Amino acid sequence: MRKAGLIFLIFICIFLSYLTFITAQKAFQSDWKLPAASTQKEDSFRIVLITQELDTPFWDKVGKGAEQQAQKSGASLEVWGSYGKNQDDFLKKLEVAIQSKVDGIIVQGLDTDRFKELTKVKAAFYGIPIITVGNDVPKAESLRKTYVGSNQHLAGMMIAKLMLSDMGQEGQVILLSDSQKEHYQEQRLSGIKEVLQSFPNIKSIYAETPETREQVIAKTRDLLNQYPDADGFIAVNANTAGAMIQEIGRRGQVEPYFIYSFDDGSESMTLLNQKKLDGVIEQSPEMMGRKSVDVLMQWLKNETVPLDADGYSSEIRMIKAMDER
Amino acid sequence: MNRIQKKIWMLASVVLIIMAIIWIALTYYNQKTQNQYNDILQRYLSMNEVTSTSQKMVTDLNNYLLEPSENHMDNLDKSKDKLNMAKLEIGKLRNSENEFALMNYMNLIDSLIETTDRSLMFYAESDTETSNKEFTEATRLSKYISEMTLTLIDTELKTYDVFYRGIIDQSGEFKKLGIWLMLLITLLLLVITYWFSLSITRPVQQLTRAANELSAGKFDKEIKVDSNDEISFLAQTFNRMRININNLFQEIQQKAQLEHELQQSKLLLQESQLKNLQSQINPHFLFNTLNTLSKKAYLEGSKETSDLLVSVAGLLRYNLKWLDKSVTLQDEVMVIQQYMNIQKARFTDRLTLHLEIDQSCLEVQIPGLTLQPIIENAVIYAVEPREDGGQIWLRIKDDDNMVRIEVEDDGPGIPENIRLQILDGELVETNSASTGIGFTNVVKRLRLFYGLENVMDIQSDIGVGTTVVIRIPKTRGIEQHAQTLDR
Known part of the structure; x- marks a missing residue:
């Protein structure tokens, strides 16, 4: 009886010591580290x-x-x-x-x-x-x-050629740019126009729109109303492509239209995968x-x-x- | 020998040391946490300081531009200094996470100061328009600084998130540690105290038990206390006392025994004296008569009768004279010869006495009238009842430092139970044919005289004979003892 009590007591002692040791280890040992001191050299750019x-x-x-x-x-x-x-x-x-x-x-x-x-x-x-x-x-x-x-001018030329090869040398093309008239868009436009100049049967319509989605949609609607015979669209500002296609899709089939854009828009690649865009110019x-x-x-x-x-x-x-x- | 005190001191110091260790650990940890908190707070305070100082500077600049006075200039200078100080403080907060942002931040502060300087410069050159433009820029910069401060603090929070959570977790663990530690220490202290108190009380209990036994009169049980402190000293002393008491007790018992023996010997002596007195009704008359008879017989030519009467007279005188004195073996042998003369007259040739005596042993001291009753006994039991008589051998031999006296007869022998009774001194003689002193009396007297138990031995074979062997020491070792008793 006495021996059993002693063993029990020793067991409790060991158990408590173990718990104390474990918690002490946790309490005194910090495994989180402060961020390392500055390693950057003074002269690094x-x-x-x-x-x-x-x-x-x-x-x-x-x-x-x-x-x-x-x-x-x-x-x-x-x-x-x-x-x-x-x-x-x-x-x-x-x-x-x-x-x-x-x-x-x-x-x-x-x-x-x-x-x-x-x-x-x-x-x-x-x-x-x-x-x-x-x-x-x-x-x-x-x-x-x-x-x-x-080279945005070259990109413009490429997209124009791409469209021509798909659409043929005849048709009505709407060039949708934004109203910011940013330099790169101007360059793309100039590239497109340079190509299209040599094809008299292609009629290019140039349109500008502010960049907000609602305004792009409104402009597209206007354009579709004005030029119901349009065959192709080129979204010079890739960000407008999404809203444009959405509006065209609301009107009817997207398929018959030849729609092109660039890859620097947030939706460009998605739209291309959905075949809503017929082609994009991919940059690097x-x-x-x-x-x-x-x-x-x-x-x-x-x-x-x-x-x-x-x-x-x-x-x-x-x-x-x-x-x- | 201050063990108990030492033990108490030890217990107290152990408790004290444990408490000190815990206290130090807690204080150390507390200090560490406090420092961490301070550092963290300091970071935020430093950043906030930049925001408020930069705003203050812009306000001061504005004040100065509106109303260019010494006072406002001083204020502006002061806040510029303060901003520089704050920038220095910020420089210390660099780490790998916020390095880039912090560098930008410090450069922004520089830009703000430069812009302020430019604004002042243009103002001094009375180029108010440019000055105002610079002021606007300064305002904007101040705004940027505020925004950047918030961004930095945000980054800081993200960077240190793990760290903060770590601190919180750690304090939680610490709380747990406190509980476990308290339980452990409580248990340990309980065990130590129990063990400690036991080490003091157990010897006391043992001592108490020993004292109880001692008081109950058990002096022969050793007092043992397994401890090494004062109690053990006490126990040792107690044990010595027990041994002393025990010794005294035994001595007293021994004395009592001796006294008892002395008394007994006195009683025996008295008995033989009494018997003696009974037979000495008128010794002088008897002597005189015997002497007269002897002379008369001699004159009448009966020489044998005369000798016989002389022997009887000698024997009688010896009996009266030596009973309470020790005599030499020589005297005893002489008495036996006289006695045998008398008996020879009675039994004539039916009785033959063979003497084999080593003369060198005859100086040994022996109580008076010891051999005569034995011989008499042999005569009575071995010779008297037999028609054809019997033979008696008396041998006195040197046996190392003892003298061996053997009295042998060829009589019918003694039955075993009687032999033992004789040796034990229990036999009461009923046959009154002796001269008076019985066998038993002789045995007891011999034992008392020499202080030895095995003085006499009797060997007897029924129908063959009986041998009484007496072994007495040459030097009477007990002499002194006897003298002590006589006092």
């Missing part, structure tokens, strides 16, 4: 990539490419931007970047006065190099160091990102001065809806 459309497949790829390249060349890069082409927010980000005295800014070009003023005056004042990516703004207006991205966003960082680093390290003001073109390809299947 800080680069900001600013876009107007965060979280779209196209710009995500640009960001990814840029980050890869930045890591490779030992620069620290952050992707800033606005959502859904919020210009005020975008410009504010740009200004903050300039005022934060980053070492270089890679920015999606925006063809507005405020943008030009910021790049021309502010950035130049602080001596911050600016590279446009994806969309260009002419050097004279923005004092950008260079442009990295597709990842390459753009990589190249832009690479070029900027070259400039920052004084390896290539000055940079090619005409820009560095990235690849463009045509994709037809059939190819995708």
